[in-house]
Amino acid sequence: MTIEDISQDFGKYIAGCRYEDLPPEAIEKAKMGILDLLGVILAAGGTVPAILGVMNVVRQNGGEPRCTVLGFGDRTSPLMAAFANGSMAHCLDFDDVAPDGNHASSSLIPAAIAAAEHRGGVDGKQLITAVAIGQDIFLRLRRSLNHQRLDWLTTTVFGAFSATAAASKALGLSAAQCSNALGIASLGCCGTLEMRFGTGSDLGELYAGFVAKTGVLSAMLAEQGTTGLQRVFEGQAGIMPVYFQNDFNRARAVAGLGSVFGGASMQFKPWPVCGIANTYIYAVLKLIEEHRLGPADIVELRAYVGDFQQRMSYPVEERRRPKMSMDARFSLPFTLGAAAAYGAVRIEHFTQAGLRDPRILAMADRVVPVDDSAFDWTGAMPDAKVEIVTADGRTLEGRGGAETPGNTGNPMEWDHLAQKFAECAAVAPRPLSRETVDSAVAMAQGLESCEDAMDLVRLLG
Structure with a gap:
């Protein structure tokens, strides 16, 4: 049969x-x-x-x-x-x-x-x-x-x-x-x-x-x-x-x-990057807005990364200096560097000019991945945790999850899509x-x- x-x-x-x-x-x-x-x-x-x-x-x-x-x-x-x-x-x-x-x-x-x-x-x-x-x-x-x-x-x-x-x-x-x-x-x-x-x-x-x-x-x-x-x-x-x-x-x-x-x-998607970076970007942007941080205020930006995100982060020097646009979209240091430098992540940040942008590169140098298996990708895309160490000595913690724009708790509707x-x-x-x-x-x-x-x-x- x-x-x-x-x-x-x-x-x-x-x-x-x-x-x-x-x-x-x-x-x-x-x-x-x-x-x-x-x-x-x-x-x-x-x-x-x-x-x-x-x-x-x-x-x-x-x-x-x-x-x-x-x-x-x-x-x-x-x-x-x-x-x-x-x-x-x-x-x-x-x-x-x-x-x-x-x-x-x-x-x-x-x-x-x-x-x-x-x-x-x-x-x-x-x-x-x-x-x-x-x-x-x-x-x-x-x-x-x-x-x-x-x-x-x-x-x-x-x-x-x-x-x-x-x-x-x-x-x-x-x-x-x-x-x-x-x-x-x-x-x-x-x-x-x-x-x-x-x-x-x-x-x-x-x-x-x-x-x-x-x-x-x-x-x-x-x-x-x-x-x-x-x-x-x-x-x-x-x-x-x-x-x-x-x-x-x-x-x-x-x-x-x-x-x-x-x-x-x-x-x-609200941002033109690998989707698993979205919760991290949101966590960074939220901290910047809540604490009114400018690039000069940020000494170090720590991203807690699980198994898949580690591949977006290492070798860290190479990920901080991507040579091609898609490599930059898949780089957690670069994408978070853009978010912290401009308070936004836009299409132009991934053009050839964007890849050489000194503001983004300087901020990417301050992004430090921290391995943490709690953020491994096992089912749904994982939530994010970041920490920003400020020039005045504070360590600020941010989280990104379902409330990230585009995610289940904060979906993009027709008006958002029309603008995009x-x-x-x-x-x-x-x-x-x-x-x-x-x-x-x-x-x-x-x-x-x-x-x-x-x-x-x-x-x-």
Whole structure:
């Protein structure tokens, strides 16, 4: 007897799920996630040097001009559009994040958009459903693991399948085609945390483009009748035994499938840095505001760091002087140095000029990591503890947790996202007018009423 794989469960779910099945909170987070990511893509296109190389490759290999490249005005093939938009989606590390870490939307939303524009006639409800399904499948796979991983980059490993799920829904595939698409996606399912722990590479910025492209390619091949691995997750050499030593909970992956949607928990970022730094930034900014501290008042800034944060802190001299933007976003000394120097953390702090900013560098030299296993990452992203030693001899303690902007206790709402979108659009390759920004926000808020969801995408192209 053939034993079904969870890809078969997922295939039926993807094909059968309707907009009407989505709870209101999943609908809202999908719409918010779409607007948020479109803005982040625009900002990356206008500020990240590596995107110039991406665009050269896209233009040299464009194919039939069916799909929009955001911010540049180009039209290209669905594969190249997914690659281009996906490559920009995580460049700033400003895309949304799950409460327990990892990025889903930066891969699956570009894939869904490219597939929808290729298909044509996809309305707002269909796009919302595709995004909500993709977010849910990502989180189901991520949360099925029994332990936090510090080897595979689960954002890319599981992102290949969630991007494929979103693209498959946008294309309107059958259950069998969706399952086959997931099996095909295994060939693009890879990536390790060396993209985070290592330095000097552009891949930490660009990886979502590769994943988004895999999602669209897998779905399009399945649409043409290509069959994929039938037991891609649970076969004798499937993803779960090979990548994760079968240390996963199958029941958790499928519990409430079609009725419980994990995307409702997605969080939006207030600062363009690795999400685990947000609680630390908040703790520092709160102390600075409460005690009216200026840079001259700060002698030492101690950050209490668990296992994952230690990788953001050592070697400390190297982390204090990052050479590349993504390395700076992953550096706790640099990000806290920016927060303490300016009382804010902004996109411009991670440009080439920002990396050489003497105010940030001087403050980064005063950031001292203190190892503390109490802040290890074991489930949800850990809270933060910092101490500031002042010039007048005080030691001030600050904490960051659920009340950090964007976190569960202080979520970003539409007004926050509208402001963030406007700030991102202002540094796009072709900065948007206020009228266009307002139109985009209004369209995203009312996306379920759009007869053609790609009107929003083309507005920003």
